[in-house]
Amino acid sequence: MTEDDGGQLALVRGKVRKPRAASPQQPAPELPVARVLVDVPLAHLDRPFDYLVPERLHATCVPGARVRVRFAGQDLDGFVLERVAESDHRGRLAPLRRVVSAEPVLAPEIARLARRVADRYAGTLADVLRLAVPPRHARVEGAAQKPASDSTPKPADGEVPDARPADALRPGPWGSYQTGVAFLEALRRGDGPRAVWTAAPGEDWPAALAHAAAATLAGGRGVLVVVPDQRDVARLDAAFGELLGPDRHVVLTAELGPAERYRRFLAVRRGGVRCVVGTRSAAFAPVADLGLVACWDDGDDLHAEPRAPYPHVREVLLLRAHESGCAALLGGFACTAEGAHLLATGWARPLAPERAVVRERGPRVVVAGDNDTDLARDPAARGVRLPHRAFEQARAALGSGPVLVQVPRSGYLPALACQTCRGPARCAACAGPLQLGSAGAPPSCGWCGRPAVSWRCPNCGGGRLRAPVVGAGRTAEELGRAFPRVPVRTSGGPRVLSTVGAEPALVVATPGAEPVAEGGYAGALLLDSWLALARADLRAGEEALRRWLNAAALVRPARAGGSVVVVGEPASPTIQALLRWSPQAQAERELAEREAARFPPAVRLATLTGAPDAVRDLAGLVELPPGTEVLGPVPQAAEDEVVRLVLRVRWADGARLSAALKAAQAVRSARKAPGPVRVQVDPAVLG
DNA sequence: TCAATCCGTATC
DNA sequence: ATACGGATTGAC
Secondary structure, eight states, rough: OOOSSTTTTHHTTTTTSSSSSOOOOOOOOOOOOHHHHHHOGGGOOOOOHHHHGGGTTTTTTTTOEEEEEETTTTTEEEEEEEESOOOSSOOOOBBOEEEEOOOOSSSSHHHHHHHHHHHTTOOOHHHHHHHOOOOHHHHHSSSOOOOOSSOOOOOOSOOOOOOGGGGGGGGGGGGBBBEEEEEHHHHTTTTTOEEEEEOOOTTTTHHHHHHHHHHHHHHHHHEEEEEEEHHHHHHHHHHHHHHHOSSSOOOGGGGGOHHHHHHHHHHTTTTOOEEEEEGGGGGGGOTTEEEEEEOOOOTTTTGGGSSSSOOOOHHHHHHHHHHHEEEEEEEEESHHHEEEEEEHHHHHHEBBBBHHHHHSSSSSSEEOOOOOOBBOHHHHHHHHHHHHHHHHHHHHHHSSOOOEEEESOOOOOOBOETTTTBBBBBTTTTTEEEEEEEOOOEEEEEETBBBOOSSSOOTTOOOOEEEEEOOOOHHHHHHHHHHTTTTEEEEBBTBSHHHHSSSOOOEEOOOOOOOEEEOBBBBEEEEHHHHHHHHTTTTHHHHHHHHHHHHHTBBBGGGGGGGEEEEEEEOHHHHHHTTTTTTHHHHHHHHHHHHTTTTTTTTTEEEEEHHHHHHHHHHHHHHOOTOOOEEEEEEESSSSTOOOEEEEEGGGGGGHHHHHHHHHHHHHHHHTSSOOEEEEOOOSOOO
């Protein structure tokens, strides 16, 4: 507020006149214009707006600061992108209202990155910034950083001590990879090597990532590692702490809570910590002088952001590596088609274990057919529909340790399928799905409830039913009966175990929830493989192998008695890839299939989802790149009155498609067109 | 001829 | 959302 108002006249007349017209605020002495990204959700307003910096805000209005501005008649938040001497804007500039905090939370490189992510995904910068910069917590900002428990950094008084155990400079697990040592040396030199890493069976991958981080830090640069979930973060935290010593890295996840999250974010932004491990949201962490970005298990769909504009961690990190020239490491026991694509284009190099290492460390993997003749003779085992071979193998393994049983999904009463052709079993009366009743009752229809007596498959004439997905709970129960006296533990859904002991036990887990076993599992059973492979999703094969390899990687080597039984069709190429532990071969095949089917990453694809009118309106406004394929719109199965339209272009036209989509959305938002349309570029799942 | 009102458009 | 400008309408 200014003091020199219209003064005497106002006093004489006994009324206080508004000072505004009489006296504009003094502008800042230098660079009086702030370029501000205002937090508005509208696509046509996705650009900076200039504001006058009043003198009193000169010192605090730094690039990267949060500010409050008057915009279209309301007070809105924004970020200062830069301070400039003059504006291009022809009209009068409004004054900045308030600097929320002088803390430059938005680093220039993150602003650039967010812009590129927004462009890539046809979204707005404001949306990406909401993902990239955590909410402010004023108290944390004011207080000095407090050194706390596990992985909180030391106060920023001086340099972090370089207490680095000698181990940190050894290659560690990387010695087992063809180009592993060279990769580490490149990191230490400060080069930007880029690799797709397929981890060896049983690999201590947190330790491997810790060694890669150590090499990068030794070269004087920062590190960012993103993993799918909290359990992975905990493993990394332990491995990094052990190798790097205390306080050299920080954990950044959304689960920390607002205060702690902001505290650690600030520690990174202020340069106190140079190494960050975390989940999805950490992909935007403002690590200074970044030397390495790494993504573990990039096929895990937890890496796909569910909020607009739906960026994928892998793509965000690859954009960062591309922008900054830093190293990139895409790792996992499996390999995605995207990984294979990076190798095929030459952008990244393979980092694969020697074949001898795979043989030496891998478990024995066998296939058990699941036709009737193979079913276990033991009546208890028959109840669980375990083939004889799988049953015997599990019994043998239980003699020396825990056995992991991976089941596709949780859920207790699944729909039934035909035993012979595996088509869905439907009610003869109303075509509803047939379900298993509880405790020995005959199967019945899930819609009308009629019991299915003398059911016949309309497709193949078969008369027998099978339960396709047996959820973790039910499988645990049945296995408990098949192996009396062996403890059964389950992990999945809301109750996830992180570790189990070395004693014999059946550990039933859903994918992604497999506990690590002390000393490794003696065996693993992979059930219902045909179901995983029969999903409508084009990623079914890739996803199935990823889950199987992640489970098999927790099993002891064959020479220590470790064995994996997969119940399924031996001729399936995906099962063959598991038998041979050849994730690259599978990924190359996947990539070839995607090329043939014209799916990402071979092409760029976008989906428009919303009410039919709205989708049609938006589609009509998009200036499609020449050769764009338009598929649909098709009604969405689950929801009423929602359709999806797919647009597909050559890979090289991806940027053009995104720009065109963004422009079309801008037109719609400017017109206040009714009915939101969700635009997703290369969505992670496409049924 | 002028003011009240409506509509479209920009939002610094 | 709100604010503004230009066009439109209606009353004098």
